[in-house]
Amino acid sequence: MSSDTLAPARPAVELEGITKRFPGVVANHDIRLAIQPGTVHAICGENGAGKSTLMKILYGMQKPDEGQIRVNGTDVTFRSPSDAINVGIGMVHQHFMLADNLTVLENIVLGAEPKRAGRLDVARARKRIKELAEAHGLRVDPDRLVEDLGVGDRQRVEILKVLYRGARILILDEPTAVLVPQEVEELFDNLRELKAEGLTVIFISHKLDEVLGIADAITVIRRGTTVASLPRSEISSARQLAELMVGSELPTPETRESTVTETVALKVDGLSMESDGFRPVPKGTSIRLYADKLKAEGKRLLLDDVSFEIHKGEILGIAGVEGNGQSELIEAIMGIRQAHGGISLAGQDISAWSTLKRRESGIGYIPEDRHRQGLLLEASLWENRVLGHQTQKPARSGIWINRRAARADTQRIIREYDVRTPGADTLALALSGGNQQKLIVGREMSGEPAFLIAAHPTRGVDVGAQAAIWDHLRDARAAGLAVLLISADLDELIGLSDTLHVIYRGRLVARLDPSDVTPERLGGYMTGAITATEEM
Template sequence: MALAGATGTAPAIELRGICKAFGPVQANRDIDLSVPRGTIHGIIGENGAGKSTLMSILYGFYRPDAGEILVGGKPVAIADSQAAIRAGIGMVFQHFKLVQNFTVLENVVLGAEDGRLLRPSLARARGELKRLAAEYELQVDPDALVEELSVGHQQRVEILKALYRRADILILDEPTGVLTPAEADHLFRILRGLKDEGKTIILITHKLREIMEITDNVAVMRRGEMVASVRTAETSPAALAELMVGRKVLLRVDKAPARPGPPVLEVRGLRMVDADGVERLRGIDLDIRAGEILGIAGVAGNGQTQLLEILGGYAEPGSRLSGEIRLKGQKLPLSGSDGRARRRAGIGHVPEDRQAEGLIMDFTAWENVAFGYQDAPEFRNGLLMDNAAIRKDATGKIARFDIRPPDPDLAAKSFSGGNQQKIVVAREVERNPELLLIGQPTRGVDIGAIEFIHKRILALRDAGRAVLLVSVELDEIMALSDRIAVMFDGRIMGERLPGEATTGDLGCLMAGVDPTAAPPGATARTDADGGAG
């Protein structure tokens, strides 16, 4: 199958028969990949499909068991990242590798100094950064400290680092996970600019929308194998999703209209000042009714985490809380360590970070099924815990939620991300809580499990329960919510109905701009756009 790109010249990167095994696990099996020069090449696949292993081989972190790598038509051996850089390959990691208290300039030069003295390198880098900034819309203040930059700017520093090292081929691993829609758009403009200059870009992502928007060709991986390699223009999101999972997938969530009942959760004037004195929540008001999903959209770090935690009954030690929370009209105390009482009152909580909070990674699956409910009467047997009852419950949940491998004695850390999440969701949802708090339900979860978890959330709603959904994935918020509230800087910027909300509209709110609000000094202006001003 012919790929889009320059014909006649050797591909920028060619992989032939790459194999890599970790113990009994075959992470990459006989991978062939050809990336034409001057194109953007998407690599898509579920978690654990082998994308990261493949890119790690390209960047010299792992050595393949078999196969060869050709850069610009010539075979190369990539023993370490230095060799990758020499071959013209640059990598932008999902978790940035920057020194927080160094300036942008120092970070760019780090590891690529010209000699023992720093000044000449810094001077040269300053000139080079200026040129790159002008050429590719990559403006960053070279003297700013990295810790003071926004996430989007930090990512630009990573790209600058790679370009400074004369990378011709740029690999980006899940680059938009931490960006607002506007920042993502800017990134895509940068990538297109790089492509026009003849650079080759490999984009690893699990977001089908990005693949469709920006790539020229796309390769799909599934279970360590490259299952397809096609021109983006000749495929569709549904076809790609099917290739990724190996079966037909519903991308749209089918849901019946909500039938909201009486209010379950009422929050008034909720404020939180953390231990450092930073105000994280600046007066939150919200209501959720029975049989309704309220989705909270926003860029990570705007107070969603704190809101979920406080509703779940806990807060960072040393923080101060004020305001009022009512569950079915009953006022709840705000002590910051009420997790136990909240569970008893009927609040289930799937935390944003399942590995740090939702599970004890060293505990077995069955022990984790009781986590948070270790004092529940059905798990108690006199003075001791009724381990037999907990195991029985765990075995049932494993079957009902199709948790794999179906082994209750396996430690939580040995399950894949999706199956870990299923353990947490099973534990919280099956108690049929009055209110379910659920944060990032499908972060790092594969498509098959996403579908399953979404169905479970909707089933809970349809059973007349209230759901508070926090997610940084706008698609997820739009698909599941009955109402959408957007958080920015500890406030709720606005509320929209999913039918009327557009990505651009929500994106503005997420960036702290209310497009419907009148500009200051123009209060007399008539409300022509029909907004709720």
């Protein structure tokens, strides 16, 4: 046998000495790694460790200050993502980049449309999409509107979008963040298909069990540099991987003794919301009859007769596939969107109150999308500390904002919540996603709120930050805080919740005991595969 036959394949991607500096911080320092073709290579690390910066460099969104990138043995320099796409690199971002009002086909070909006589060649596009879908096990309906798709289908569309452009190296950023266990398994099946076809997958995730379940090799980044790059076979457990990442054991969200009191902090009664805008209920008609009438007319309800109570010292979890009414429930409780039904805080009807008055009365809110709803990215951290709390201490001093007090309290949050930043005057956009999240959690847990909405409180944060946020929630619960927890992390929901509801198509369809339910069974209720037998 010749020596050529024995020669190892060239790495699909090689990074040598990659260094990237920003004002006041070195994001990447002397990063070195080699990714073999036809493998799933996981990148793990704490928030702020430099993973996102590294992937932006590999996708041409940022240019390294030092170092060299090689793709399939050839030195490359990227000025933009189009340069990366031209050498076969595609990226699926954590926040999907799809247009809801377009079809699957239109989203996939957008910017790379096949033309015939100056017009979109739909037949050719459909044929190519069908070939890719069948070859890689990515089933989609090209003619469906994206707004009608669940998150698992949206993710398949994103993957097809990069494959359509000829990608042979895929970067997946936190691909399982919004998926239930069944969808995660489907994604992993898809990735195994891609691998079998010779494609290379770079898999970025905080979910260590999933990394161990899919990766062929794992690279750990800590404080901007590579500290380990190992075959999967050399890592025995999630605990070992966590210790490589943060130097400590893997945390669990388990809540110990019950602290639930008899005092109702928040009561939601018969909350219903139309899909086509709020209309007053006709006089003399009950909300229930009105909702039934709308459904009989074929109209969809975003919320359908939702009722529950949360007591002081209780965490009530809501499980559901995204798009089943969780966002509308939050918006109704916060007063952002009108709904029928009653909402009471500490026994007082707040249904007609403004969002500001609800905030001032002690409702804290960790939003589901930190960029769209939680931060002003181009503002400083102390200004973001004031956001939503501008009429309360420490922000308010008479009619003015007390900048000194706001800065001082921001420094407290930075210290207590381990926000990795040079200081309170740093712009929010300069922080990693996880550090932005820690700032928001710190802000919303300040001022002794009476009730807290925590929507995906640990999404996109590393195991160390996750443990800290769980501890803060547990401590606040023990001190009497009532929490509505909405999360896509089923272990988090099961571990933290005292009571667990499942929302499906706008209705609460099951009430489950967190001490007696598995993530797989919970996922069955969430997707409608299991129908509740318990009385609500």
